[in-house]
Amino acid sequence: MAGTIQTGTGPEFVAVDPSTGTLYVTNAAQDTVSVVGSSGTATSVAVGNLPEGVAVDPGTHTAYVANYWSNSVSVIQGTAVTATVPVGTAPYAVALDPGTHTVYVTNSQGNSVSVIDGGKVTTTIPVGQGPYGVAVDPGTNTAYVTSLYAGTLSVIENKAVSGVISLDTGVTGVAVDPSTHIVYAVNPSAVSLSVINGDQVTTSNPFGDSNPHQVAVDPETHAVYVTHSYADKVSVLDGAGAYGPTVSAVIPVGIQPVGVAVDPATHTAYVANSGSDTVSVISDAPSQSTNTVEPAGNDFSGDGSVDVLARDSSGSLWLYPGNGGGGWLARVRVGGGWNVMSALVGPGDFNGDGRVDVLARDSSGSLWLYPGNGGGGWLARVRVGGGWNVMSALVGPGDFNGDGRVDVLARDSSGSLWLYPGNGRGGWLARVRIGGGWNVMTALV
Numbered sequence: 001m002a003g004t005i006q007t008g009t010g011p012e013f014v015a016v017d018p019s020t021g022t023l024y025v026t027n028a029a030q031d032t033v034s035v036v037g038s039s040g041t042a043t044s045v046a047v048g049n050l051p052e053g054v055a056v057d058p059g060t061h062t063a064y065v066a067n068y069w070s071n072s073v074s075v076i077q078g079t080a081v082t083a084t085v086p087v088g089t090a091p092y093a094v095a096l097d098p099g100t101h102t103v104y105v106t107n108s109q110g111n112s113v114s115v116i117d118g119g120k121v122t123t124t125i126p127v128g129q130g131p132y133g134v135a136v137d138p139g140t141n142t143a144y145v146t147s148l149y150a151g152t153l154s155v156i157e158n159k160a161v162s163g164v165i166s167l168d169t170g171v172t173g174v175a176v177d178p179s180t181h182i183v184y185a186v187n188p189s190a191v192s193l194s195v196i197n198g199d200q201v202t203t204s205n206p207f208g209d210s211n212p213h214q215v216a217v218d219p220e221t222h223a224v225y226v227t228h229s230y231a232d233k234v235s236v237l238d239g240a241g242a243y244g245p246t247v248s249a250v251i252p253v254g255i256q257p258v259g260v261a262v263d264p265a266t267h268t269a270y271v272a273n274s275g276s277d278t279v280s281v282i283s284d285a286p287s288q289s290t291n292t293v294e295p296a297g298n299d300f301s302g303d304g305s306v307d308v309l310a311r312d313s314s315g316s317l318w319l320y321p322g323n324g325g326g327g328w329l330a331r332v333r334v335g336g337g338w339n340v341m342s343a344l345v346g347p348g349d350f351n352g353d354g355r356v357d358v359l360a361r362d363s364s365g366s367l368w369l370y371p372g373n374g375g376g377g378w379l380a381r382v383r384v385g386g387g388w389n390v391m392s393a394l395v396g397p398g399d400f401n402g403d404g405r406v407d408v409l410a411r412d413s414s415g416s417l418w419l420y421p422g423n424g425r426g427g428w429l430a431r432v433r434i435g436g437g438w439n440v441m442t443a444l445v
């Protein structure tokens with residue numbers, strides 16, 4: 001553990017602004033938020049009654065605090081409350097989508113989620129009984145909500161529940177790895193960790209007899225941090241694999257740790273200790289590899305020459321291997337049924353494994369990653385987004401923003417052109433609008 005920060009009375013949750021290093025800590029027993037700058041100086045800000053969950057928008061440097069007994073959310077900019085937004089009954093947890101600036105608030109006694117856009121509630125979404133935790137995947141603009149009494153995980157897309165995953169009664173904290181799109185949910189009653197990868201759920205107990213309470217993920221190192229409120233410790237798990245993550249470290253912290261947050265810029269975890277009025281600081285620098293993988297370009301077959309994929313009217317997908325001299329080798333059929341897809345994009349190596357991939361949008365608007373296997377075939381596909389049917393054109397330009405990772409450009413129906421920067425692991429960073437008026441163009445290449 002790297003250090004301890006003194007807070008107000010009864011800190012429950014913590015959030016960090018990765019662009020400034022500022023911490024926001026809710027002091028539930030004092031009705032305040034401690035705003036801790038990068039210098040370590042703390043300022044106490046008065047909020048509503050019993051502040052619990054907190055989330056911060058790194059684009060606007062705005063924090064949102066759920067006030068449980070006030071049925072409201074306090075909006076903090078700098079060290080001042082600039083607005084108070086009425087929400088549902090007993091708001092508990094808060095999560096934010098940095099790409100859309102949308103805020104999700106679980107109303108624990110209202111069995112609903114309040115959606116805040118533009119400083120007001122625009123939608124109230126019914127979910128299972130006792131909504132508790134909420135997490136957002138910024139790459140797919142998907143929110144995940146645990147329901148304590150229903151024992152479910154509600155999946156929210158386009159501000160509506162698109163699916164419900166059965167877990168166990170008593171599920172509390174939830175977090176999502178935006179790089180892998182894997183969701184983690186903890187259950188103190190069952191002493192378990194559920195790993196949700198698409199429609200697959202694996203539940204295990206890597207904690208022994210220590211009840212887990214809240215969870216957070218480092219999107220680059222894939223380390224999963226789990227607080228144990230009654231054991232005064234944090235478990236650190238290796239989340240690089242999709243199933244059965246194991247505990248790699250157990251770190252003693254303050255008394256009765258509750259919330260945990262990770263700064264993705266520094267790979268530092270912050271733990272709110274409600275019984276000792278402190279935040280524990282855990283430094284865990286990622287390992288740096290000296291091996292680099294050269295971009296795979298559009299060599300789908302892995303022979304060193306650029307290839308072309310083509311879909312015919314029957315839905316067959318054909319690989320036309322390039323011969324490296326401006327011509328073709330014999331074509332190979334690499335799939336059928338592709339006519340259910342409304343768009344195909346060849347972005348290059350989207351998931352960072354050194355092999356060329358394909359992105360495909362189906363008729364419902366879901367975007368699928370088909371990871372190439374480096375030999376002209378596929379690994380298991382992964383859903384990487386929803387709502388993409390609002391886009392009239394998609395193109396894979398390669399590394400458009402110069403950060404060494406391949407990106408996607410998308411044009412919406414209004415003619416706005418959006419850059420979706422890839423994160424190098426099969427997911428997205430926050431999208432950026434880079435132009436308007438592109439609906440006068442008949443094609444993007």
